[in-house]
Amino acid sequence: GQNIDQPTEMTATEGAIVQINCTYQTSGFNGLFWYQQHAGEAPTFLSYNVLDGLEEKGRFSSFLSRSKGYSYLLLKELQMKDSASYLCAVTDSNYQLIWGAGTKLIIKP
């Protein structure tokens, strides 16, 4: 079966760094997405990785290891507005997105 695992919830302090991990087992792999979803709102795109390595975009970075079926999202200089759920999704061999349940990130002052 297809499976994506993320921690259910994480807590971090404003100004700090947090790493949200995602492991996946899917039928084929055509890329991995990270989305951000604030409570009561729609998911919005953060990053896309298809090759191994780190993609940096401002305060957010995303890493991929295809051989390990592993990715992480790194958030630096945390701000209160970063409190949200972070969704990991993998494009499978049929180009369908398989979604993880999301990680709720709580930022404390």
Place this chain on the structure above:
Amino acid sequence: IAGITQAPTSQILAAGRRMTLRCTQDMRHNAMYWYRQDLGLGLRLIHYSNTAGTTGKGEVPDGYSVSRANTDDFPLTLASAVPSQTSVYFCASSDSAGLAANEQFFGPGTRLTVL
């Protein structure tokens, strides 16, 4: 209209009633999707459409139907609603299906409660 709109924003529905959730996009995207999102579960694909005139079944299609008469609109119909269909429904679109790097753009969602 800018992006994707959904209607209604929320709805309370009696079990057994028929309901259509509307979705319209103005980005001229070829592919459109319907997801449901339930607490503790990831987004689950109900139906999708790779281009106008074609539709396909996703992971959880039972009890739902869709149509894609034109590029912009992708309505989702619950023929006879049941309480297990209580959920938040998101419509999404992407430029093309079959291209891995295409991000999906989401509408604001419809919160549906079936009693």
